[in-house]
Amino acid sequence: MYLWRIKLLKEDIEEDKLTRKDYRTYGIAFFLLYGILFLSAIVQIYMVWNMSMMIVQVLVASGGIYYAYYLNGASKGQNFREKLFSVGWVFLLRSVFFMSIGMLNLFVMTNLFGVEELFNAKSSIIVGLLFEMLLYWRIAKHIESLKSS
Numbered sequence: 604m605y606l607w608r609i610k611l612l613k614e615d616i617e618e619d620k621l622t623r624k625d626y627r628t629y630g631i632a633f634f635l636l637y638g639i640l641f642l643s644a645i646v647q648i649y650m651v652w653n654m655s656m657m658i659v660q661v662l663v664a665s666g667g668i669y670y671a672y673y674l675n676g677a678s679k680g681q682n683f684r685e686k687l688f689s690v691g692w693v694f695l696l697r698s699v700f701f702m703s704i705g706m707l708n709l710f711v712m713t714n715l716f717g718v719e720e721l722f723n724a725k726s727s728i729i730v731g732l733l734f735e736m737l738l739y740w741r742i743a744k745h746i747e748s749l750k751s752s
Contacts, residue, residue, distance in 0.1 A: 604628055609693050609745060616689065616749055629689040636695050644735075648728055656728070663732055667739025674747035686746045694745075698738045702731065 604625070605612040615621050641664065648656045668687070675683045706727060713719050 604632070605689075605693055606696055607693065609690065612689060612693055613745065613749060616686065621685075621689070626685045626688065629692050630684070633688040633692045633695065636699075637691070640695070640699070644728075644731065652725065652728065660732065663735055663739070667736065667743070670739060671743035671746050674743045674750070676750055680750065683746070686749055687742070690745045690749075691742050694738055694742050698734060702734050705734070706730070 605615075641660075644660055645657055648660055671687055672680070672683055675681075675686065709727075709730070
């Protein structure tokens, strides 16, 4: 199971080296991490903002998954779920890592320069949604590159 190296994962997918058990493992790991992140985002948005922002969160997630489905060839595409779960798993791990570093950096910089009011829950939710859009775009592009497999 790959945790970071998307190139090696894609090579294994293209060479059909992953078994159903491997895909199932990726699927379970993806759903667990994605579920935790999605639910925590929804709870945070609900507590800080309002219902319309929760709808935006759901639309971003739905739109991102549909975009990946579309780039996979839509109904003519093959193995979409397997590609989404395996590629998505690697990119979720990467995004959690980079998002954590980015938010920590934002927190430190705003405190260092005395502009703490810029680092609040609403601004971090907006940054998180933008980062999520970037995540889905990268997942979709990698799935598109695997379209023939």
